Structures are given as C-alpha cells and as structure tokens.
Amino acid sequence: MKKTYKIDVDCANCANKMEEATKNTEGVKDAVVNFMTLKMKVEFEDDADPDQVMQDVIKNCKKAESDCEIYL
Amino acid sequence: MNNKQRKMLIRIISAAVLIIILHFLPTEGWLRFCLYMVPYLIVGYDILRKAVKGILNGQIFDENFLMAVATVGAIALALISRSGDYTEACAVMLFYQIGEFFQGYAVGKSRRNISALMDIRPDYANLVEDDDVQKVDPDEVEVGSIIQVSPGEKIPIDGIVTEGSSSLNTSALTGESVPRTARVGDEVISGCINLSGVLRIRTTKEFEESTASKILDLVENSSMRKSRSENFITKFAKYYTPIVCLSALVLAVLPPLISGLILKTGFTWGTWVYRALTFLVISCPCALVVSIPLSFFAGIGGASHEGILVKGSNYLETLSKVRTVAFDKTGTMTKGVFKVSGVHHSSLPDHELLRLAALTETYSNHPISKSIKEAYCELSGEDPSDISGSHDVTDVEEISGQGVMATVEGKRLAVGNARLMTAVGAQPIECSEAGTLVHVAMDGKYQGHILISDQLKPTAGEAIETLRRRGVDRTVMLTGDSSKVGQKVALDLGIDQVKCELLPEDKVNEVEKLLSEEAARSGGKSKVAFVGDGINDAPVLSMADVGIAMGALGSDAAIEAADVVLMDDDPLKISKAIGIARKCMRIVYENIVFAIGVKLICLLLGALGIANMWLAIFADVGVMVIAVLNAIRALFVKNL
Numbered sequence: 094m095k096k097t098y099k100i101d102v103d104c105a106n107c108a109n110k111m112e113e114a115t116k117n118t119e120g121v122k123d124a125v126v127n128f129m130t131l132k133m134k135v136e137f138e139d140d141a142d143p144d145q146v147m148q149d150v151i152k153n154c155k156k157a158e159s160d161c162e163i164y165l
Numbered sequence: 166m167n168n169k170q171r172k173m174l175i176r177i178i179s180a181a182v183l184i185i186i187l188h189f190l191p192t193e194g195w196l197r198f199c200l201y202m203v204p205y206l207i208v209g210y211d212i213l214r215k216a217v218k219g220i221l222n223g224q225i226f227d228e229n230f231l232m233a234v235a236t237v238g239a240i241a242l243a244l245i246s247r248s249g250d251y252t253e254a255c256a257v258m259l260f261y262q263i264g265e266f267f268q269g270y271a272v273g274k275s276r277r278n279i280s281a282l283m284d285i286r287p288d289y290a291n292l293v294e295d296d297d298v299q300k301v302d303p304d305e306v307e308v309g310s311i312i313q314v315s316p317g318e319k320i321p322i323d324g325i326v327t328e329g330s331s332s333l334n335t336s337a338l339t340g341e342s343v344p345r346t347a348r349v350g351d352e353v354i355s356g357c358i359n360l361s362g363v364l365r366i367r368t369t370k371e372f373e374e375s376t377a378s379k380i381l382d383l384v385e386n387s388s389m390r391k392s393r394s395e396n397f398i399t400k401f402a403k404y405y406t407p408i409v410c411l412s413a414l415v416l417a418v419l420p421p422l423i424s425g426l427i428l429k430t431g432f433t434w435g436t437w438v439y440r441a442l443t444f445l446v447i448s449c450p451c452a453l454v455v456s457i458p459l460s461f462f463a464g465i466g467g468a469s470h471e472g473i474l475v476k477g478s479n480y481l482e483t484l485s486k487v488r489t490v491a492f493d494k495t496g497t498m499t500k501g502v503f504k505v506s507g508v509h510h511s512s513l514p515d516h517e518l519l520r521l522a523a524l525t526e527t528y529s530n531h532p533i534s535k536s537i538k539e540a541y542c543e544l545s546g547e548d549p550s551d552i553s554g555s556h557d558v559t560d561v562e563e564i565s566g567q568g569v570m571a572t573v574e575g576k577r578l579a580v581g582n583a584r585l586m587t588a589v590g591a592q593p594i595e596c597s598e599a600g601t602l603v604h605v606a607m608d609g610k611y612q613g614h615i616l617i618s619d620q621l622k623p624t625a626g627e628a629i630e631t632l633r634r635r636g637v638d639r640t641v642m643l644t645g646d647s648s649k650v651g652q653k654v655a656l657d658l659g660i661d662q663v664k665c666e667l668l669p670e671d672k673v674n675e676v677e678k679l680l681s682e683e684a685a686r687s688g689g690k691s692k693v694a695f696v697g698d699g700i701n702d703a704p705v706l707s708m709a710d711v712g713i714a715m716g717a718l719g720s721d722a723a724i725e726a727a728d729v730v731l732m733d734d735d736p737l738k739i740s741k742a743i744g745i746a747r748k749c750m751r752i753v754y755e756n757i758v759f760a761i762g763v764k765l766i767c768l769l770l771g772a773l774g775i776a777n778m779w780l781a782i783f784a785d786v787g788v789m790v791i792a793v794l795n796a797i798r799a800l801f802v803k804n805l
Binding site for chain 2: 127160
C-alpha cells in the first residue's frame with residue numbers, strides 16, 4: 094500500500110536524510126521524499142499497519158533531522 | 166516569506182549590524198570575547214543545537230556539524246593565539262545562514278511559481294439542482310450531475326455541454342493560446358477557463374478522474390522519479406562529507422607532527438588547524454544537494470507550462486539523450502481525419518460523381534463515407550443531415566469489406582473497393598497517387614474513382630526539420646498503412662526511414678530492433694523515443710526509452726502508458742520537449758562541474774594555506790547562490 098504525506102523540512106540534504114531514515118523503518122518497503130513539492134510517498138509492507146508505522150517513521154525522521162515535520 | 170524566514174532575516178540583520186559595530190569598538194580580552202559571542206549566538210545558536218543533537222543521534226557528518234566545528238575552532242584559535250579575531254567565526258556563521266536563507270527563499274519562490282504555472286485546480290463547482298445553483302466541493306459532484314460555469318471560472322469536472330456556448334482558454338493545459346469554442350454537445354475538459362458565455366455541463370466523470378486532477382497528480386508526482394544525476398548527488402554527499410572531515414583532521418594533525426617530530430622545525434599547530442577549519446567550511450555540499458533537484462523541478466515545471474508533461478526527472482534525462490525518434494503516422498504526423506483529395510478518371514463531371522457517391526453512401530457511417538458526404542456538402546452547400554430526406558435513394562445494400570450499393574434516381578450505383586467493382590462487372594482503374602481509393606460504378610459501368618487521403622499536420626515538416634537541427638539524426642516512421650501512403654508521407658516530410666504495413670506487434674518488434682541498433686551505435690549513450698497518439702500503440706510507448714504520447718487531452722490510455730505527454734497534438738512540441746530536456750541537463754551538468762570544481766580548487770588552496778576563511782565562505786555560500794540562480798534558469802523555456 095502506498096500513501097502520500099505532506100512534510101515540512103528546510104533543506105534538500107535534510108530531505109534526503111528523512112528519506113533514508115524512513116526507508117530504514119520497519120514496515121516500510123520503500124519511501125521517496127520530494128523536497129521540491131514537500132511531499133513524502135511511503136510504500137508499506139503488506140502486513141504493516143500504516144498508522145503504526147508512521148509513528149515510528151516520525152520518530153526516526155526526528156532523530157535524523159530534528160527540524161522536520163510530517164503531517165499525518 | 167513565511168514566519169520562520171522572517172525571524173531568520175531579523176537574526177541575520179541584527180547579527181550583521183552588531184558585528185559591524187563591534188568592529189569599530191576598541192575592546193580587549195574577555196570583554197571582547199563576550200561581546201562577539203552575542204552576534205555569533207544570535208545567528209548561529211540553532212546550528213550549534215542541531216550539531217549537538219546530530220551527534221547525540223549518531224548523525225555526525227552533516228553541514229551543521231561542519232559549521233559548528235569550523236566556527237568553534239576558529240574562536241578557540243583566536244582565544245589561544247590572543248589575536249582577538251572573532252570576526253571570521255561570526256562571519257562564517259552569518260554567511261552560512263544568509264546562504265540557507267537565500268536557498269529557502271529561492272526554493273519557496275520557485276515552488277510557488279511552478280504551482281502557479283499549473284494553477285488548474287478548481288476550488289469549487291456550481292451544482293445545478295432544480296433551477297437552484299449551489300457552490301459545492303467538486304469532490305461531491307456525482308457523475309451525470311449538471312454544473313454551471315460562468316465566464317472567468319474554471320471548468321471543474323469533465324463533461325458534455327448541455328446548454329449555452331462559449332469559448333474556452335485551454336492555455337493552462339496545452340500552452341496553446343487560441344481559444345477553443347464549446348457548443349451544446351461538445352465534450353469539455355476540466356482545467357479550461359470559460360471566457361465568454363455561461364455553460365451548463367453534464368459531468369461524465371468524477372472529480373478525481375477528471376483531466377485537471379489527473380494532470381496535477383502527474384506533475385506533483387513527477388519529481389518522485391529521480392534521475393541518475395540526482396541519485397549520484399545523494400550518494401556523493403553521503404561519502405563526500407565524512408571524507409572531507411577526515412582529511413581536515415589529517416590536515417590538522419599530520420603536518421605539525423611531521424614538522425615537529427621529524428623535521429624538528431617546531432609544531433605549527435595554529436596554522437594547520439586554521440587550514441583544516443577552512444577545509445570544513447569549504448566542504449559543505451549544499452550547493453549540489455539543493456541545485457540539482459531544483460533544476461529538474463524547474464525544468465519539469467517550465468515544460469508543463471508549455472503543455473508538455475514529463476513524468477519524472479529520469480525521463481527528462483533520457484529525453485535529452487534522444488538521437489533516434491520513431492513516429493506513428495496516423496494522428497501523429499497526419500491529422501487522422503480522412504478527406505477527399507481528388508476525383509479521377511471520371512466520365513461524368515467531378516461534382517456529379519461525388520454527388521452520386523455521396524447519395525449512395527447516405528446511410529453509411531463508415532469514416533470514408535463520412536468524408537465523401539462532407540466533401541459533397543462542402544461543394545453544394547447542403548446540410549449533411551438533409552441529404553437522406555431530400556433525394557431519391559432506395560434499395561441500399563451494404564456489403565461488408567467492399568462497399569455500398571444503392572439505387573439513386575433510378576440508376577443502380579456501386580461505390581466501394583476494387584473487389585466490389587469486379588463483382589458488379591466493372592473494370593476499376595488503379596491510381597498513381599497514394600491514398601484510399603473509392604471506385605464508383607453506375608449500372609455495371611465504371612465511372613471513375615475518388616481519392617481519399619489523410620492530411621499532414623501543418624507543422625509536421627517543420628517538426629522533423631527542427632528535430633534534425635537538435636541533433637536527432639535518425640527519424641523513422643512506423644505505420645500500419647500501405648507502403649504507397651507511407652512512402653509518400655515520409656518523402657514529403659523528409660523522414661529518413663519508413664516501415665509500412667505493420668501490425669501492432671510488428672511495431673513492437675521494429676522498436677526493439679531500433680533500441681538494439683541505437684545501443685550498438687553509441688554504446689548505450691543515446692536513446693530512442695517513440696511518438697504515438699496512444700491509440701493501440703501503448704505497448705510500444707512503454708517499450709521505447711522514452712514514450713511520448715500526443716494529443717492526450719481526454720485520452721486516459723495515453724496518459725497512463727507514456728513517459729512524456731504532449732497535451733495538444735502539435736508535432737513541433739516533440740523537438741521542444743527535447744530542447745527543454747537538453748537545457749535542463751546542461752544546467753544540471755554546469756552546476757555539478759561548477760560546484761565540485763570550485764570546491765576542489767578551494768580545498769586545494771586551503772590545504773596549501775593560500776585560501777583563508779573568506780574565500781572558504783565564497784566557496785560555500787557564493788557557489789550555492791550561483792548554482793541556485795542557474796537552476797532557476799531551467800524554468801524559462803518559452804523560446805526553445
């Protein structure tokens with residue numbers, strides 16, 4: 094399943110860091126962060142619960158880049 | 166400017182003013198240190214905080230860390246050497262923040278610019294219910310509802326006009342400025358702006374499925390598909406920063422140790438630590454990391470404004486390398502509408518033959534019959550819908566795959582192909598020109614034939630020529646049509662190769678062959694594009710390196726299958742798309758070479774001790790500003 098989220102982040106490199114952090118979150122199959130449109134597309138593993146996984150994603154992203162926001 | 170940016174601007178200005186004032190204040194010792202810490206912390210506290218957080222979270226090598234180490238190091242050096250020169254550290258932090266501020270502003274601005282270019286999202290629909298017009302969310306309008314669109318409003322949902330007539334501005338969708346007329350019965354697409362009259366429209370799709378929504382979705386998702394250059398930069402940044410940090414460490418430690426322990430010329434810690442700090446300031450990869458995606462984003466945005474939708478930066482990259490273009494004929498190079506182009510070998514006057522043929526075909530809906538009827542009505546000024554009633558046509562017999570026979574004004578007419586002629590005992594004469602032939606026989610006697618041909622698009626020839634000027638040195642036409650027709654079109658347009666009488670699966674094979682030939686020719690450096698109208702060539706579109714679909718307004722299949730979608734059906738847009746891609750890629754390479762080049766030179770100068778902090782600031786912030794400005798250039802594609 095794929096879902097798109099709005100994000101807020103200040104620099105392109107920070108967006109790359111968020112992408113990396115999201116990809117390494119359990120339950121996430123693949124993720125793309127688009128700095129230009131400030132959007133994040135997350136593809137979840139089949140048996141994962143998106144809401145649950147997104148909580149972890151936010152935690153990991155905050156760790157990688159403290160100044161970021163994901164709007165669920 | 167948003168709140169965050171405004172706050173940043175205030176911090177930058179107040180820090181800058183403070184530094185200038187402090188410069189003229191004769192202070193010394195700890196007082197001087199404390200005074201300089203005020204602007205330093207004002208402008209840089211968040212960087213320091215982020216650097217500490219990064220270290221705590223195991224994210225060591227990022228630009229916050231670089232800046233924090235470089236400035237704290239410079240302050241420490243000034244303290245130890247008692248030079249009291251804190252200006253450099255403050256300036257590095259200040260200019261770094263100015264750079265970040267500028268970048269944020271520029272990106273935000275182009276983000277808004279590009280969304281404004283694609284401003285086709287309708288905010289509401291005027292739903293008509295029992296003579297009552299209500300403003301509703303377009304999402305809530307069901308298929309089959311009637312909506313009203315007043316002049317100046319956008320059509321929110323695809324549908325068919327049921328009342329009123331008007332002209333529509335489609336420029337946001339197609340880049341075409343000539344208005345389109347809409348009358349009762351016409352299909353209209355969402356995203357057009359109604360210019361003159363009030364229209365009532367019966368919706369045929371849901372909002373989500375309507376053209377405007379689909380296009381927006383496509384454009385917004387386009388930069389999700391990253392190009393090789395973007396991936397390269399991401400990878401580059403990942404290794405580059407740690408490498409530079411390590412080299413800085415080596416630079417700070419190794420030379421003083423060598424000179425102190427081996428050469429016995431004394432430890433020169435100060436000099437080398439300063440050089441290492443310069444190194445760190447130069448090394449920040451921001452210029453690359455922001456300018457490359459920005460270039461692609463601007464390129465894709467500029468292209469969509471011209472009615473060219475590119476589905477991803479990777480396709481823009483491939484498109485720039487296209488040297489072979491294969492075309493479909495019908496609907497791509499030709500209009501795909503049949504027209505009578507001549508009447509030959511007729512024993513009767515030409516218009517009389519046309520009249521008889523038109524009357525015989527009265528009840529037929531075949532595209533060829535329609536074109537004959539249209540030609541006749543154009544000549545005689547009759548209304549097409551009146552032909553059947555006002556003339557004496559009886560005993561109509563349609564013979565599938567051959568033609569039509571009918572009794573017209575007492576004579577038995579046969580109108581169709583050569584097989585039909587033989588069947589009625591007439592001797593058909595073949596034509597020397599390319600096209601579809603419709604033979605006419607009266608009472609079993611041959612009367613001549615009508616030549617019907619598809620017409621070239623007016624810009625087709627010019628399109629091939631501009632492609633060639635752009636360095637596309639091989640053009641190939643693939644068509645299912647007869648070789649006579651195909652050869653003629655290819656000759657008229659100056660197309661290099663033509664393959665005729667191809668079935669859809671033959672086209673796939675031909676494109677496969679082109680792909681392997683192109684790969685062999687250039688060692689995989691150049692690419693093959695296929696241009697089609699999306700009707701029954703979807704497999705070919707998805708198979709070519711770049712599939713370009715034409716005239717996609719309202720054709721979902723084409724939007725799905727292609728990598729690049731031309732909103733209108735002008736073949737000139739093909740070369741324009743390639744031109745935009747080339748310009749964008751040129752800017753991308755310029756930025757990569759410029760940014761990496763300047764940084765490497767400055768790193769070298771820094772290691773040798775020639776570059777000081779001020780040059781380092783230029784290498785970091787200056788390069789970034791220039792690269793961002795250059796990237797924005799990709800947005801301007803009007804004259805390509």
